[in-house]
Amino acid sequence: MLLNIDEIAKLSGVSRTTVSRYLNGGYVGQEKKEKIKQVIEKTGYRPSSYAQTLRTNRTRQVGVILPKINSDSISEMVEGISSVLTKAGYFMLLANTANDENAELSYLDLFSRNKVDGIILIGTILTPAHKKAFEALSVPIVVAAQQAENTSCVYYDDYGAAKAVTELLLQKSKCPAYIGVREDDKAAGLERKRGFRAALSENGLIYRESYCTTASFNMQSGYERAEELFTHHKEIDALFCATDRIAAGAMLYLKQSGRRIPEDVKVAGVGDGKLCLLTTPTLTSAHLYYYECGSKSAEILLRHLSGDKIVQQIRLGFTVEKRQSTE
Numbered sequence: 001m002l003l004n005i006d007e008i009a010k011l012s013g014v015s016r017t018t019v020s021r022y023l024n025g026g027y028v029g030q031e032k033k034e035k036i037k038q039v040i041e042k043t044g045y046r047p048s049s050y051a052q053t054l055r056t057n058r059t060r061q062v063g064v065i066l067p068k069i070n071s072d073s074i075s076e077m078v079e080g081i082s083s084v085l086t087k088a089g090y091f092m093l094l095a096n097t098a099n100d101e102n103a104e105l106s107y108l109d110l111f112s113r114n115k116v117d118g119i120i121l122i123g124t125i126l127t128p129a130h131k132k133a134f135e136a137l138s139v140p141i142v143v144a145a146q147q148a149e150n151t152s153c154v155y156y157d158d159y160g161a162a163k164a165v166t167e168l169l170l171q172k173s174k175c176p177a178y179i180g181v182r183e184d185d186k187a188a189g190l191e192r193k194r195g196f197r198a199a200l201s202e203n204g205l206i207y208r209e210s211y212c213t214t215a216s217f218n219m220q221s222g223y224e225r226a227e228e229l230f231t232h233h234k235e236i237d238a239l240f241c242a243t244d245r246i247a248a249g250a251m252l253y254l255k256q257s258g259r260r261i262p263e264d265v266k267v268a269g270v271g272d273g274k275l276c277l278l279t280t281p282t283l284t285s286a287h288l289y290y291y292e293c294g295s296k297s298a299e300i301l302l303r304h305l306s307g308d309k310i311v312q313q314i315r316l317g318f319t320v321e322k323r324q325s326t327e
Helices: 005-012 016-023 030-043 049-056 072-087 101-113 128-136 158-170 186-202 219-232 244-256 290-305
Strands: 061-066 091-096 118-122 141-144 153-156 176-180 212-214 238-241 266-271 284-288 313-316 318-321
Touching (some): 061 072, 061 101, 072 118, 101 118, 101 128, 141 290, 153 158, 153 290, 158 186, 158 266, 186 212, 219 238, 290 313
Parallel strands (some): 118 141
């Protein structure tokens, strides 16, 4: 039904100002609130989003920039973001960059110019260009999954998780290898490798670059990098992988090459996604709190939208889920 505020007010028996306060989240007494609510539900009235934007200078929209869509961890983060924003009356506009750093910069500019109220960037590789873009934004931004300098963010203890998993492997192994990802990805690449090296050092083992290699974020790459490592170093008895997908690919190679898991080679990853329960044997992994990362990022953004300009940085914990691949 096409109605305006004056007609809603007349049907509710209240003033136009009271209806306006109700629609914009202001204080309205319980009795009048119920009357307005009943009329709106009965008539199916929807306020003009354009008119609301003109009055409040708010669109009730948040831009969320994703590095990829085919990822369990990303979907959990988005679910966490959505749970908080939906409850607060905001809508998400999703942008998938397919791991293209330039596309991230383009979407930051696009969202800012098209008047979303705020932005959440699920980060992978943060460059000086990103820092410059953050400073130029006209709306608040929160970075999820990466630590960002002078910017609100929620990130994981990637160093601690990698160190703890490696220490678990070293309880029964003395010749570990590592398959990581590119180190300009500070969280998954640099920090997880640092954790691996720290565990070796504290256990009296020498880090050898030839026992380490770099893969892409997929099973095929994990398979190929494992094949390279074990072709040249048959003595490897433990393998730590920066992600579960890489670990799953490496496990496939190990089984096809006749190596037993965990009897000959123990394997572990990071992420603790659904894939860990589908591998044979099941995969030991560090559990990262993806949903919480998304929800806390959204909560911080809402605080910024309410006027809180203090930069907030939260590091989430982890738990090591021990399974058959390291027993």
